[in-house]
Amino acid sequence: MSTHIGAKRGAVAEAVLLPGDPLRAKYIAETFLDDVSQYNTVRNAFGYTGFYKGHPVSVQASGMGIPSISIYVNELINDFGAKTLLRVGTCGGMSPAVKVRDVLIAQAASTDSSFIRNTFGRDIYYAPTGNFDLLLAAYRAAKHQEIPVKVGNILSEDRFYNDEIDRQKLIQYGVLGSEMEAAALYTLAAKYDVRALAVLTVSNHIMTGEETSAAEREKSFNDMITVALETAIS
Numbered sequence: 001m002s003t004h005i006g007a008k009r010g011a012v013a014e015a016v017l018l019p020g021d022p023l024r025a026k027y028i029a030e031t032f033l034d035d036v037s038q039y040n041t042v043r044n045a046f047g048y049t050g051f052y053k054g055h056p057v058s059v060q061a062s063g064m065g066i067p068s069i070s071i072y073v074n075e076l077i078n079d080f081g082a083k084t085l086l087r088v089g090t091c092g093g094m095s096p097a098v099k100v101r102d103v104l105i106a107q108a109a110s111t112d113s114s115f116i117r118n119t120f121g122r123d124i125y126y127a128p129t130g131n132f133d134l135l136l137a138a139y140r141a142a143k144h145q146e147i148p149v150k151v152g153n154i155l156s157e158d159r160f161y162n163d164e165i166d167r168q169k170l171i172q173y174g175v176l177g178s179e180m181e182a183a184a185l186y187t188l189a190a191k192y193d194v195r196a197l198a199v200l201t202v203s204n205h206i207m208t209g210e211e212t213s214a215a216e217r218e219k220s221f222n223d224m225i226t227v228a229l230e231t232a233i234s
């Protein structure tokens, strides 16, 4: 049992999917996993362990933002022995190359968060990077399932509402979309020598204002979750 995860050691699988939303964790567990048991309800950050194609997999809600996901990632790694961490989140599209409902794989995660400076000091602009083996496995799983994916740099923002940021410049420099956690996930995974990757669904386009309906989101979520689960057991 850790401060924010009320489970016995051994209750969490080595491979963990990390949606921000607790209800997405419930949906993944109920829709995709067999023999599911719920191991966490602390703060309603639901956590479940079950089996995907016979392999143990957990799903842990990570909340919104870098402070929240950092808590769960630290505890999953240090108290429960997690080795493979796959964020399954929504993001806002930024690049014109990205459309709503697209699935993105975050090769790298730029950030405006002070997390990097807190970790490395003022002089180092560390580049949080997804694990290459997971990235390759995710890309291959997507191709195999005929799920189109785009791979590239994303932005992990400290603020959901931020009209002060120069998005055009970030787009010019190749940033595909924006979410709020991957940079910390990648940095902590590097610190503790475990593997991490973020697979994201574009739920809205920040530049055009386009949004998805709940029904449309479900199909894209299922694609993202399938890619992540296939990667988890690869």
Ligand SMILES: O=P(O)(O)O[C@H]1O[C@H](CO)[C@@H](O)[C@H]1O
Pocket (backbone or CB within 6 Å): 019, 020, 021, 063, 064, 065, 088, 089, 090, 091, 160, 179, 180, 181
């Ligand atoms: O859908 P999730 O996984 O929560 O991810 C995105 O959605 C939240 C903002 O609405 C932030 O957590 C952002 O990263």
Ligand SMILES: O=c1cc[nH]c(=O)[nH]1
Pocket (backbone or CB within 6 Å): 090, 091, 092, 093, 160, 178, 179, 180, 203, 204, 206
């Ligand atoms: O962080 C996020 C997530 C979804 N959509 C956004 O615009 N931002």
